[in-house]
Every structure is written in C-alpha cells, then in structure tokens.
Amino acid sequence: MKFNIALTPEHRLDAGIAIAGCRAGECGVLDLGLRDAAAGVASEIRRLASLAGKRGEWGVRWDTQSLESRNADALAEALHSPAPVLVLAGLDLRGGSTARITRSLAGFRKLSGRILIEAYCLETARAAAALGCDGLLMKGHEAGGRVGPRSSFILLQELRGKIDIPYWIQGGVGLRSAPAAILAGAAGVVLREQLWLTEESPFAAREKELFARLRWERDLSPRRPKRALPFFRAVGATPASGAGGGGAGGRGLRGSAAQPSLAG
Template identity: 30%
Template sequence: MRTDMDMVLNDTSRRIAARRALQDLWQPGCDFLGSEVAILGGAMSWVSERHLVAAISNAGGFGVIACGAMTPERLAEEIVGTQALTDRPFGVNLITMHPQLNDLVAVCLAHNVGHIVLAGGVPSGATIRRIRDGGARVIGFTPALALGKRLVKLGVEALVIEGSEAGGHVGPVSLTVLAQEILPHLRNVPVFVAGGLGRGDAILGYLEQGAAGAQLGTMFAASEESIAHAHFKAAFLRANARDAVTSVQLDERFPVIPVRGLSNNGSRRFLQHQAETLRRFQNDELSREDAQLAIEHFWAGALRRAVIDGDIEEGSVMAGQSVGMVKAVRPVKDIIVDLIEQAVDALLRRDERLHNTHPESALVK
C-alpha cells in the first residue's frame, strides 16, 4: 500500500521529469541564446532599455535592447549600461531601415554584443556577413516560409515568427497559422514564436511543434522592472484582449502600417485625421505626398508620450492581445517562473492522462 510519503516522492519525481522534458524541448533555443530558458524579451521602443533587458537576462531569459531610432552614441550608452547590470547574454534589435545601420552594427560589435536581431525589413547579405564576421550571431524576422528560407540562405542563424496578435507593428497572419506554415519546414535553424503569448502551456504547444523558444513583450512591458509610466501599466491591467486593436486604414491610396495598441482617444482621432486629410487631398489642398506625410506623422512621438509621460489617452499604448492576461505588475523573475511552471503543469496533466490509459508511456512509471 502506498504511503503519503511515497505519493510525495512520486509527485516530486514526476515534476522533475516534466522539467527535464521541457528543458529538452527548448534546449536548442537555450544553446543558441546562451540562456537558461528560451524566452526572449520582445524589443519594444522606450520600454526595452537597460533595466528591463538586464532583468530578463538575470532571470534566466534573454533580454533584447530596442535600438529603434537611437544614434550610435546613444546605443553605445545603453549597451554599456546594460552590461553594468548583468553579466549574462543579451541582444540588440536593429531596424534595417535605420540610416546609420552600419554604424549601429559596428557599435554592437565593438561592445561584444553576442546577438543582433535585424527587424523592420529584409536585411542585406552584406549586413549579415558584417555581423557574423564580427563574431555576433544574427536573428531575423520572417512572416512567411519563403522569406524564412531566403534569410537562412543569406546567413541568418535563427528566426522569429511573429503573429498578428503581437503589439506594435504587426503583419496580417496569426501565430497559429504561421506556426503551421513554417515550423514543420524550417528545422535547420532555431525558430522562436511570438505574438499573443502569455502562458507557459501555450509556449509548450509551440515547442512541441518544433519551435526553439518564445518571445514575449506585453507581459514584460507591465513588469516591475519596466520603466513604463504607472498609467501605462495601469492601462494594461484594465484591458481585455479585444481592447488591443490594429490601426485602421481608410483609403488604400494612403497606406497605414498596422500597429496594435489599446483603443483610446488618440486612435479615434487618427481616424478623424485620416478623413480630414483625405478631404483636403480630394479638394487639391494637399499633394499626395503631403497627405501621406500628414497621416504618417500623426503618431510622431506618441509612443514616448504613452510610455514615458503616461499620456494613455492621446499617446500610442502599444500592446498585444495577451494584455488581457496581465493581471498584476510583477517582477520579471516571477513572470518567467510562472511561465515555466505552467508549462510543467501542462506536461504533468498530459502525463496523468497517459498514465491512466497507457501506463508504460508515463514520465515516471
């Protein structure tokens, strides 16, 4: 007859086995990143700076600095500041359309940044070679299988596939579909999934489809270590998934890059601004070029106003649909621990079902 102690020991053994199974699943991602767990921090302008990046890396994940529109000098300061807060690996996200991209790459290499993430466009083969020749590893984004294969041929060593559920600038396809289209066919490089992720059991599902790890942004934007304004974080706590919507384009002649954020007075005024700009264009008050610039410049500085100044009514409160799962402002370490435990619990639940039907397949016999 099994004693209570036997049951405790068995439960402990099963949990250890489940942790080992999870580690095996994302070990390729950990090996590539040099981290304990294959969880990357999404690069969010004004949010992914030294404090949040270091906190993610110190908690066993992989933080990523969002360079955005920084100058090379400003990026150098941020890298040095991050290195003062952590001795663990972290990366830098560079926008490929930045006019000083080559200088930014040089700054990263000069400061021994081990991983550079190239986003916001298709990087050139020359840029990829420059990074790899300098001793850093290259991560790219792909919204489609064909581009992913092309990037790998160009020398990109790992990929992120980001679904439309993500916050900020997004593509049109959900992560659920992207994973099915890409993961079975790209096995020669680590592929990290992103977009709408807020729980470890969901991450586990993608790992079992072949992903090497996951990237999360929204969950970390509302963490204690995030420098985002208290009003910004409070907006996350109040929001539901349906509140995180993409910007609307009124006229196909004037394209609007889809950006997902919380609906507010600013997003409503953007629609009015587009309508007024279109009226002025149609009345020959504005040229097509000036009308396009007027639309594009509407949000200039809006993200900073929301993140730093706390203007959540007129600013751009970028957030993914996982915002509905943000229930409290918590330390980064607790967020990562919870993600791990949720994945382990999911493995244990499945193991229990297997044990009841096929005892020989259980984690611990």
C-alpha cells in the same frame, strides 16, 4: 539553442527588462528602436552587458529600415564589444537585392556571434534562412511593428518541418500558449508587452494601471473588409456607433504594439 527572449519596449531606451531576462537564465534583448547609435544608446548597452550576469545571454535589436545608412558601421558606433545576440529587423526579404543584403549581413557578423532575423511569413522565413542567419524571430499579426496576415499559431503550423534553423514566435504569447508554441516546434517565445507590468518595466505606476485595463481586439468593421486592425480598448468602454471597435467611444488605441496577454 533554446531559450526565451525578453525584449525591451521599442520606445523606451531602458535595459531593465532585458537584464532581468538574462538573470532569469533566458536571453535579454535591448531594442534600440529607430534611434541612431548615439552616446545614450552606447551607455545603456554597456549597462546591459555589465549587469546581465552569467546565467543567460544578452543582445540588441537593430532595425535597418532597409536603409544603407543603418548598416553595420552605424551600429558599431554603439557597441563597445560584440553582442552575443543580434536581432536584425527591417531587412527587405521580399523585393530587396540578395547580394546587397548578403554584404550587409557580413558586416553585422563582425558585431555578433549569433544573428536572428525577423520574418513574418513562410516566404520571408525561407529568404532569411537562405542568407545564413542563425535563427528567426517569427512575428504573428498579434505582435507590433511589421507583421503579415498570419497569426502566431498559423505561422507555427506553416513553418513546421519546412525551416531547418531555430525560430522564436512573437505575438499572442501567454501562460498557456507559450508551452504550446514550443511543443509546436518553436525554440522559444518572445515576450515584450507581456512584461510591461513587471517591476523591472520602465513605465510609471499610472502607465501600468492604464495598460492593465486594456483589452486587445481586432477591428472587423465592414468599412475595412480586407483588413483586420489590432487595437486596444479600455475594459468597460463601449465601441462607437457603427464601428467594429476603436472609435472615440471605445477609446481604441489603433496601431498599438501591445498584445492580448498583457491585459490579463
């Protein structure tokens, strides 16, 4: 089970990137974000399934947010048929009830033949593997959303030889680091923001122009000695006085989900 994953933007319900990924022979995943399984979601899933072709596989990403209300029944409202791949996010792999998560996973099993769970450290990876999932999406701190303190390549070093199921790496993936990640043991890589400038991207030309000018950095300001916050700065901008970056003068976009390989 080796392929790369093309993941759509969480905040745009558009399967274009996922469809292109499938037709390229990889796995295209439609991120449903925090949406409910409304009619618009169902129609976009049908679009992905009908246009994916036969070279690759399609799937959806569902964020449970550790809420009972976002269980398998909620997702089933949008799925007209089982999804070949289901990426589950938001599971409480550290403090949650193992029995409750196991019951929840059994429900999701009815909706997909292959379940991948997002994790962000060795501890959560082991917990997810113990639940009997088919694979892991390991998120380095370069990725957006829920992440841990480790970078993607530190995670790869920690996981090697300790996890028996396939895992994909997300965060900080570029032309050179993608093959390196696979050589380090990953089954493939996850591409999201790296694809925002493509023809299949749902963003307008003006948005793409802005994305192309952004440079990923980390704020190591002494004001936050225990945290290094990722942000973007427009190329050529100057950081605000006394800040590690991202102040008003630097036009930083704190909390952006974008990754460094986008700005190249």
